[in-house]
Amino acid sequence: MNARDTILARVREALSVEGPGPHQRAGDKAGHGHPPAAPVRGALPVVALEAARPWLPDGGATPEERAAILEGNLARLKAVLHRVPTLHRARDLLFALARERDWKRVAWHAEALVEALLPGIPCALHRVDAPAGPAADSAAGKDALESCDAGITACEALVAQTGSILVSSATCGGRSLSVLPPVHVVVASPGQIVATLADALDLARDRHAGAMPSMLSFITGPSRTGDIERILVLGAHGPKELIVILVDDVGS
Amino acid sequence: MSATGQSADAVKIPPPAAEAPAAGAKRRFVADARTFVRETDRRAFLRRALAGYEATRDTQKARYRDWEQARDAANLAKWNAVNRLDEMLVRFAEAFEAGGGKVHWARDAEEARGIILGIVRDCGARAIIKSKCMTSEEIHLNAALEAEGYGVVESDLGEFIQQLRGEPPFHFVFPCMHVLRGEISKLFEEHLGSAPTNEPEELTMIARRHMRRLYVEADVGITGGNFLVAETGQISITENEGNARLTAALPRVHVALVGIEKCVERLDDLAVLLPMLATAGTGQPLTCYNTLYGGPRRPGETDGPREMHVVLLDNGRSAILADPEQRDSLQCIRCGACLNVCPIFKNVGGFTYGTTYQGPIGSVITPHLRGLADWNHLSQASSLCGACTDACPVRIDIHHHLLHNRRNAVRGTPSRLGRAAHRAFAFVAARPRLFALGGALFRRTLWLAKRLRPPPLSAWLATRDLPRPPARSFREQWRSRPLPALASAPAARERP
The missing domain is CATH 3.40.50.10420 (NagB/RpiA/CoA transferase-like)
Known part of the structure; x- marks a missing residue:
């Protein structure tokens, strides 16, 4: 028997002896205050997520509530949120950031909202999905991205419940753009805010039905570590700064 | 800091x-x-x-x-x-x-x-x-x-x-x-x-x-x-x-x-x-x-x-899956919460366990993964306080599994001394007079044990104290309790 068949046979044999149901403590007849559930093989007795939705942290019921919860969570996570009314104002903001931090080169990917912010930016640009020039995964391409001061990406969704940004390898400039440069700038519209993680997963599944991107990543604040004496340090390996620009009127 | x-x-x-x-x-x-x-x-x-x-x-x-x-x-x-x-x-x-x-x-x-x-x-x-x-x-x-x-x-x-x-x-x-x-x-x-x-x-x-x-x-x-x-x-x-x-x-x-x-x-x-x-x-x-x-x-x-x-x-x-009693330990998502609250982990540190997975959950699964005979001592590295079980986000019954491992370890080879002690206790406990005599003897000689520290008691006494025995047994105290006044008894019962 090959390894696969051996492991599956071991698992099947082990499971041929029924165990206790969920929440049922082994060897405890009365249970610990939980109703004993009959072990059901082949079917989940209660749909875990549906059951848990009302117990997890709140994501907000209206767009205003969701935006407010997102704002609070991003602040707690030490991410920076700028909400601007028009694309024009978003461009001014990016211009000011580039000037103030003396960015030499900024990486981006071809997406309408990202492209709309770039005209007039006072630094060099590096497009990661450029058809000509070094491919993003060549040594030259990796080095070029590594030397950029910031990466600008779109996102799939913003999650109010956790303050997360969902990016994918298909729609947000691949895998490295959002994590290799020391600053990650996300540009999005308030319509992209969803309440919960479950909503964001549903949205990704619907949008990419049948062909999920090879990577989906929830980014929750700038990269961090507490490995040294449990003291929080930002920018362990990923971006030190996460800047979210929400543009109210993206048609402007 | x-x-x-x-x-x-x-x-x-x-x-x-x-x-x-x-x-x-x-x-x-x-x-x-x-x-x-x-x-x-x-x-x-x-x-x-x-x-x-x-x-x-x-x-x-x-x-x-x-x-x-x-x-x-x-x-x-x-x-x-x-x-x-x-x-x-x-x-x-x-x-x-x-x-x-x-x-x-x-x-x-x-x-x-x-x-x-x-x-x-x-x-x-x-x-x-x-x-x-x-x-x-x-x-x-x-x-x-x-x-x-x-x-x-x-x-x-x-x-x-x-x-x-x-x-x-x-x-x-x-x-x-x-x-x-x-x-x-x-x-x-x-x-x-x-x-x-x-x-x-x-x-x-x-x-x-x-x-x-x-x-x-x-x-x-x-x-x-x-x-x-x-x-x-x-x-x-x-x-x-x-x-x-x-x-x-x-x-x-x-x-x-x-x-x-x-x-x-x-x-x-x-x-x-x-x-x-x-x-x-x-x-x-x-x-x-x-x-x-x-x-x-x-x-x-x-x-x-x-x-x-x-x-x-x-x-x-x-092999863990094959033990229905402890199957739930495979639900572990390795969050480490049980280590963080464990009084043993806090005092002996992670290296002491000598295992890939330290702390309470490691003590449960390591005997399954690497042999109960050599790793059963991990089941004793617990005060059975249950802090681990309370902290577990997926409700693994960690401290009871440590107890199960203790039981499993002695099931095959019960110690002769332990068996003899239990048999002696059963004999005495079934005879009230003998039990009273044994208790009286025990209360009066405990100080001697403290002084002489005979093994295996010496191991216990190395880090712990023995309690001071009460002067009289529970049964003696019960027999000499003051009888409740008859008049006040019904009134007490009527109180909500």
Whole structure:
């Protein structure tokens, strides 16, 4: 028997002896205050997520509530949120950031909202999905991205419940753009805010039905570590700064 | 905390404890526990760090609308997958391979090492970068790769520090929580030629700068995996630093080594498990990066590995599954919450266990994975206070399983002395007069035992005191109790 068949046979044999149901403590007849559930093989007795939705942290019921919860969570996570009314104002903001931090080169990917912010930016640009020039995964391409001061990406969704940004390898400039440069700038519209993680997963599944991107990543604040004496340090390996620009009127 | 930093040099570094061979594991546990207990500075430091963890965790728990109900849901999601594991594994493997990745099955550690060495050889790799992966500690992967001449670098800051120190992780979530900043500064000075500093921020940046080139140059990236999603054929990786993201983005081959018990049925299950893992593990709302990988780069994507392999590791897990009583210990999501609240862990430290998985959950599963005969002493490394069970986000009955392991250990070979003692007790307890006589004798001679300290009582008395015996037995006190006044009795009964 090959390894696969051996492991599956071991698992099947082990499971041929029924165990206790969920929440049922082994060897405890009365249970610990939980109703004993009959072990059901082949079917989940209660749909875990549906059951848990009302117990997890709140994501907000209206767009205003969701935006407010997102704002609070991003602040707690030490991410920076700028909400601007028009694309024009978003461009001014990016211009000011580039000037103030003396960015030499900024990486981006071809997406309408990202492209709309770039005209007039006072630094060099590096497009990661450029058809000509070094491919993003060549040594030259990796080095070029590594030397950029910031990466600008779109996102799939913003999650109010956790303050997360969902990016994918298909729609947000691949895998490295959002994590290799020391600053990650996300540009999005308030319509992209969803309440919960479950909503964001549903949205990704619907949008990419049948062909999920090879990577989906929830980014929750700038990269961090507490490995040294449990003291929080930002920018362990990923971006030190996460800047979210929400543009109210993206048609402007 | 700066005072702690300054006292770094005064504190003795514990002896490096590579995963202990089975023989003598108990003796080493006792010896290492003795050593660590004497390091009062380091223990105080550990206690402070874990008190900080409890405070942040509680703040975050308070944001849940109902934490206890959420625990039920997390338990249900994992129970469902573990109790249908065969089906989950088949579905995961099919869906993942449909996405262009390759699934490998490893019955044991040796087979897993062979598979990974084969992948590394086939792609002509020179440099390998790793993100935190406890399964690789379990199979001693780094040593196997290094023996074949490959350079392997741990990219997680804590794991990197432990790699430089030549030590295994101290805690499976916080690998270097026992190391003080002064020690890290010296370590970096010695290995990386950096200038000494007392700032955690600067120390982190030294590691960051060192690692950047290594990500770009590595040919293979090795990661673990926190969840295998059967529905979509994706693996989910949870991390804070971004090192796993980079490890799975820049090298041309990505290998993930994951235990078979990591399955969940549906993508939606992660909407419960990811926040609970973060809150129980580190007190965060969500860990900084939670990433799903469904295979190598797809056509049209600009970067990412050309090959992706998932190695599914059994290595004793199916033996735990075969014990229905303790099957739920496979629901573990390795958040480390049970270590963080364990009074034993706080006092003996992580190395003392001599296992890949430390603390209460490690004490439950290690006897299954590596033999009850040699590892049963871990079942005694518990006060059975139940703090671990209360902390567990997926409701594993940890402290009862420690008790089950104690029972299982004596079931085959009950001690002759123990049996004789129980038989004698049964004989005496069934005879009231004899019982009274025995009790009276015991109360009057306890002081003698304290003075003479005969074995095996001496072992108990080495660290504990005997209680002072009461002057009279319960039965004597009962017999001489004042009788209740008859008139007041009914009135007392009428009170609500």
